[in-house]
Amino acid sequence: MxxxxxxxxxxxxxxxxxxxxxxxxxxxxxxxxxxxxxxxxxxxxxxxxxxxxxxxxxxxxxxxxxxxxxxxxxxxxxxxxxxxxxxxxxxxxxxxxxxxxxxxxxxxxxxxxxxxxxxxxxxxxxxxxxxxxxxxxxxxxxxxxxxxxxxxxxxxxxxxxxxxxxxxxxxxxxxxxxxxxxxxxxxxxxxxxxxxxxxxxxxxxxxxxxxxxxxxxxxxxxxxxxxxVILRREQRLLEFLDRPRTVPDIVAHRLVYRPHVDLPFVDAVERRTAQLHLERLVAHEQVIETDDGVFVLT
Ligand SMILES: [Zn+2]
The missing domain is CATH 3.60.15.10 (Ribonuclease Z/Hydroxyacylglutathione hydrolase-like)
Structure with a gap:
């Protein structure tokens, strides 16, 4: 070799x-x-x-x-x-x-x-x-x-x-x-x-x-x-849903990257990660989506 x-x-x-x-x-x-x-x-x-x-x-x-x-x-x-x-x-x-x-x-x-x-x-x-x-x-x-x-x-x-x-x-x-x-x-x-x-x-x-x-x-x-780490992200999201939030709110808050990280794919990863966790929480009836794209705790 x-x-x-x-x-x-x-x-x-x-x-x-x-x-x-x-x-x-x-x-x-x-x-x-x-x-x-x-x-x-x-x-x-x-x-x-x-x-x-x-x-x-x-x-x-x-x-x-x-x-x-x-x-x-x-x-x-x-x-x-x-x-x-x-x-x-x-x-x-x-x-x-x-x-x-x-x-x-x-x-x-x-x-x-x-x-x-x-x-x-x-x-x-x-x-x-x-x-x-x-x-x-x-x-x-x-x-x-x-x-x-x-x-x-x-x-x-x-x-x-x-x-x-x-x-x-x-x-x-x-x-x-x-x-x-x-x-x-x-x-x-x-x-x-x-x-x-x-x-x-x-x-x-x-x-x-x-x-x-x-x-x-x-x-x-x-x-x-x-x-x-998956569960910690979900917990972080649940805490952030202390009031109604949209996906862009969650993207700005960040579940994955630290605030200082500035890379071109960060928002895309945060968006998808937020969507996937929200889907899980909706399926588990912990969160509901109101018709204007706002997520609230049940
Ligand atoms: Zn990979």
Whole structure:
């Protein structure tokens, strides 16, 4: 394998993680490589990957976000993503549609992605796969596990017999789960957290800062803290509904980002997050929407 100054390689049995030398914070991330007796699989080639380091036979993209496809242009092999996200891998414009931006926000985000990533217009050859799709690498199997919530097609990959579960952007960061896209869902995110919690693995790999967690007990402890952030946001929203509020009021108040954060996609993420929590609260009959788009506690 070629050495690169951009990352640090760590082996976990048949799995090698290329840990970002930038700590894994967006736009960077950790790339996973799986080496079997017959074939090699790369998962989520990051911005730090500037060539195909292993002669990959396939690349699996966990979901259609720019940081997870940042290094994909260096691979000539077949490229895969879940059916629900593959259109965003095939086309950068579809990927951008997924953020639900206003025209002005879209221009700013498009420009920021252009500055940070040298992405082509898309990978039209990308192939859609479903939950349970298995990459047979000879003596190693890599099985796709659909974990929607972050995006509709967000997936993890379970590598056996090593016992390495890649959980992608269920990233265990203190920031908490992100569900600010058009295809995001709080309830699906919570279900996906339960799905990964139930899998006994030896290692759990995340794409961002936390890297690889060893042991299911430690993983589940961190997963609890991570899931807790969802409930804290909902609590923050309930407290803010001390009087009638509109979605723009909630966007300005912010449930996700701190007040000083000034990025072109912040309002879009806040808007979608507020909508999703409001939908949950309405479904649970804790909040009602009056006909003029004002939300009040029941
Ligand atoms: Zn993502």
């Amino acid at each position: 070629d050495a690169s100054p951009n990352f640090r390689e760590t082996r976990f049995d048949d799995v090698t993680v290329l840990a970002s030398s930038h700590g894994g914070a967006f736009p960077h991330g950790n790339t996973v490589m799986v080496t079997g007796s017959q074939a090699r699989l790369v998962i989520d080639p990051s911005l730090d990957v500037d060539h195909d380091p292993v002669g990959a036979d396939a690349v699996m993209i966990s979901h259609a976000h720019e940081d997870h496809i940042a290094g994909l242009r260096h691979f000539t092999c077949e490229k895969y993503a879940h059916h629900a996200d593959v259109a965003g891998v095939r086309s950068l414009q579809v990927l951008l549609d997924g953020y639900g931006l206003t025209p002005a926000e879209r221009l700013a985000v498009d420009e920021q992605i252009g500055d940070q990533f040298a992405l082509p217009d898309g990978f039209p050859e990308a192939i859609g796969v479903g939950d349970g799709h298995t990459f047979d690498l000879g003596d190693v199997r890599a099985t796709v596990i659909h974990l929607p919530g972050h995006t509709a097609g967000h997936c993890g990959v379970l590598i056996e017999p090593a016992g390495f579960l890649y959980v992608a952007d269920i990233d265990l960061s203190s920031f908490g789960p992100m569900y600010g896209d058009v295809g995001s869902s709080v309830d699906e995110y919570l279900t996906s957290i339960e799905t990964v919690r139930a899998i006994d693995a030896r290692w759990y790999g995340t794409f961002h800062q936390k890297g690889v967690i060893e042991g299911s007990a430690e993983f589940r402890r961190r997963l609890d803290d991570y899931a807790e």
